[in-house]
Amino acid sequence: MAEIVVVDRDGAEHRVEAKEGVSLMETLRELDYGTSAICGGMCSCATCHVYIDAASVGQLPAMQGDEKELLVELSGYRPTSRLSCQVPFEASLAGLRVTIAPDE
Ligand code: FES
Numbered sequence: 001m002a003e004i005v006v007v008d009r010d011g012a013e014h015r016v017e018a019k020e021g022v023s024l025m026e027t028l029r030e031l032d033y034g035t036s037a038i039c040g041g042m043c044s045c046a047t048c049h050v051y052i053d054a055a056s057v058g059q060l061p062a063m064q065g066d067e068k069e070l071l072v073e074l075s076g077y078r079p080t081s082r083l084s085c086q087v088p089f090e091a092s093l094a095g096l097r098v099t100i101a102p103d104e
Contacts, residue, residue: 002094008033009100018089024050024098025085035100041085046070046104048084053097060087076101 001017006028008014018027025041025048028034039045043066052060057080063071067086071077081101089096 002089002091004094004096004098006031006034007097007099009102018093018096020089020091022089023085024087024089024096025083027089028084028098028100033100035084037085039085043067043070043083043086046074046083049074049076049101049104050082050084051078051080051099051101052082052087053099054080056093056096057082059093059096074101074104076104 002020004016004018006014006016016027016031023041025035025037029037035048037048060082067083070083071081
């Protein structure tokens with residue numbers, strides 16, 4: 001476990017212990033204010049959309065084609081957007097700040 005900061009859709013910040021060795025989505029889907037992750041991590045629903053703090057986005061593995069294709073279709077897309085099911089979470093990402101994107 002490593003602590004991250006999750007900003008919910010109302011702008012409130014929460015300190016959360018994130019699971020390591022699984023996707024970031026696996027932590028966020030368990031929060032009342034987190035993501036819904038309807039497809040279960042198959043990179044097909046985009047309901048796990050989050051914004052990564054601009055200072056940290058470069059620490060993450062590069063996006064694959066499917067993820068980018070889904071994201072750019074969203075009205076809430078930003079340069080710091082990621083699908084949290086496609087972001088492996090490791091202890092080196094402790095302190096990551098993640099904002100839950102609006103529902104589409
Ligand atoms: S959980 Fe469906 S795209 Fe991430």
